Amino acid sequence: MPDTRSTSVPGTVRARALPAGPGPTARLILLLLLAAVLVGLATAVLSLPPVAPGLGAVVTEHLPASGVEHPVTAVLLNFRGYDTLLELAVLWLALLAVWSLTPAPLAHEPTANPMLAALNQLLAPLMILVAGYLLWNGGHAPGGAFQAGAVLGATGVLLHLSGRRLPRAVDGWPLRLALLLGVALFSLIGLAVMAGGAPFLTYPPASAGGLILAIEAAATLSIAATLAALFLGGRP
Amino acid sequence: METLITPGNDAWVAVLNLLLDGLLGLLLLWLAWRTLASADLFRAIVLFIAFGLVLAMIWARLDAADIALAEAAIGAGVTGALLLAALARLHPDRPGTQARPRGSDAS
Numbered sequence: 001m002p003d004t005r006s007t008s009v010p011g012t013v014r015a016r017a018l019p020a021g022p023g024p025t026a027r028l029i030l031l032l033l034l035a036a037v038l039v040g041l042a043t044a045v046l047s048l049p050p051v052a053p054g055l056g057a058v059v060t061e062h063l064p065a066s067g068v069e070h071p072v073t074a075v076l077l078n079f080r081g082y083d084t085l086l087e088l089a090v091l092w093l094a095l096l097a098v099w100s101l102t103p104a105p106l107a108h109e110p111t112a113n114p115m116l117a118a119l120n121q122l123l124a125p126l127m128i129l130v131a132g133y134l135l136w137n138g139g140h141a142p143g144g145a146f147q148a149g150a151v152l153g154a155t156g157v158l159l160h161l162s163g164r165r166l167p168r169a170v171d172g173w174p175l176r177l178a179l180l181l182g183v184a185l186f187s188l189i190g191l192a193v194m195a196g197g198a199p200f201l202t203y204p205p206a207s208a209g210g211l212i213l214a215i216e217a218a219a220t221l222s223i224a225a226t227l228a229a230l231f232l233g234g235r236p
Numbered sequence: 237m238e239t240l241i242t243p244g245n246d247a248w249v250a251v252l253n254l255l256l257d258g259l260l261g262l263l264l265l266w267l268a269w270r271t272l273a274s275a276d277l278f279r280a281i282v283l284f285i286a287f288g289l290v291l292a293m294i295w296a297r298l299d300a301a302d303i304a305l306a307e308a309a310i311g312a313g314v315t316g317a318l319l320l321a322a323l324a325r326l327h328p329d330r331p332g333t334q335a336r337p338r339g340s341d342a343s
Contacts, residue, residue, distance in 0.1 A: 072302045105325070134305070142301035150309035157317050227314050231321050 067208025069140040076144065077212045081201040085190065088182045088219055095179065095226050104234035112163030120162040127155040135220050139209070145182075145216040149223025156228030171236050175225065182222030186215050257297060264290050277326075281319045288312025 022030065059071050059079065066074035076084050131152040138144030166175065189211055190201035198204065203211045229236075267287040274280040288311040295304035 142305055144302070147302075147305045147309050150306070150314050154309070154313055154317070157314075231314075231317055233321055233325065 065205040065208070067203065067205065067210075067212050068138070070138065070142070072142065073138045073144050073212070073216075077215060078203065078208060081186075081190070084219075085183065085186045085201070088186060088222065091223065091226050092179060092183055095229055098230060098233060099235040102234045104232050104236050112161070116158075117162040120158050120164075124155050124159060127151055127158075131155070131220065131224070135216055138216055139213065145219040146223060148216075148220040150227060152220060152224030153227030153231075156224060157231045160228065160232065166236070175229070175236065178221055178225040179229065180222065182215075182219035185218040189215060257294075260290060260294050260297065264294060277323055278320075281316060281323060284319065285312050285316035288316065 021027075056071075059075060062079070063069070063071060063074055066078040068074050068077070131148040134143040134151060135145065135148035136143075138148070189203070193203055194200060196204065264287065267283055267290060271280050271283040271287055274283060288307060292304045292308035292312060295301075295307055
C-alpha cells in the first residue's frame with residue numbers, strides 16, 4: 001500500500017496517493033506521440049522564413065497617428081484595442097467566477113510578522129511609485145497598464161499579508177467600482193468615438209494620446225484590484 | 237565587457253552570447269521538467285516562479301522588454317502568489333505554506 005509508506009514522508013503524501021502511472025505500452029505510445037509532436041514543431045520552426053514579414057512596418061508607418069510613441073502600446077491600446085478590452089473583461093470574469101464559488105475565508109486575525117509589516121511600510125510607497133512610473137512609461141517605452149497593475153496588485157497582496165485590511169467602507173461598492181472601471185471606461189470611450197462617425201474604439205488621432213492614458217490609468221487600477229481580490233480568493 | 241576582450245572582439249562576444257543563451261534555455265527546460273516532476277506541490281510552485289523569472293530573462297535577451305516585464309510581474313509574481321494562496325487553501329494545516337509566518341511568530 002503506497003499510503004502507509006508515504007505517511008512517513010510529510011509533503012509527498014498527496015503525490016503518492018495519485019493513481020499509478022501508465023504502463024510500459026502506454027508509455028511507449030506516449031513517447032511516440034511526443035516524438036511526433038516534436039518533429040512537427042521542429043519542421044514548423046525550421047520552415048519559417050528567416051525574416052518574418054510581420055506587421056512591424058505597418059505599425060511603424062501608422063505610429064504617429066496612434067497617440068503614443070511605443071509600438072507595443074500602440075498595438076495594444078489602439079490598433080488592437082479590442083483584444084485588450086476583451087482581456088480586461090476576461091480578467092474580470094475570472095474574478096466573478098471566483099466570487100461566485102465561495103465567500104472569502106474568514107479573516108482569521110492575522111498575526112502578521114512585524115518584520116514584514118515594517119518592510120511593507122518602506123516597500124508599499126515605492127511599489128506604488130514604480131506602478132505609476134510603468135504606467136506613464138507605457139506611452140514611449142516598455143511598460144503599460146498590465147505591468148503597472150501587476151505591481152500595484154502585488155502591493156495589495158503584500159499589504160494583505162502584513163495584516164492590513166480594507167476598511168469596511170471601501171469593501172462594498174467602491175471596490176466593485178474599482179474592479180469595473182477599466183472595462184467600463186474602455187467601452188465608454190470606444191462607444192463615444194462612434195458619435196463622431198468612427199468605428200468602435202477608433203480614437204481620433206488628435207486626442208488619442210490622452211484617451212489612451214486615461215484608459216490605461218483606469219485599467220491599471222482595475223487590474224490591480226482584480227489581482228489582489230483574486231489572491232483573497234472569495235467575495236469579501 | 238567587450239573592451240576587455242581585445243582579440244577578435246565580435247567572435248568572442250558572439251560565443252559568449254551563445255553560451256549565455258544556451259545556458260538560459262537549458263535552465264528553462266530543466267526548471268520546467270523539475271516543476272512538472274516535483275511530488276511536493278510547494279516545491280513545484282517555487283520552481284514555477286523560478287521558471288517564470290528565467291523565462292523573463294530570456295524574453296529580455298530577445299529584446300522583448302514588454303513581454304519580459306509582463307512575464308516577471310504577472311507570470312512569475314502574481315501567478316506564483318495565486319498558486320501559493322490556492323495551496324494554502326488546499327492544506328490549511330500544512331507547515332511551510334500558510335502557517336509559516338504564524339508559526340515563527342508564536343514560537
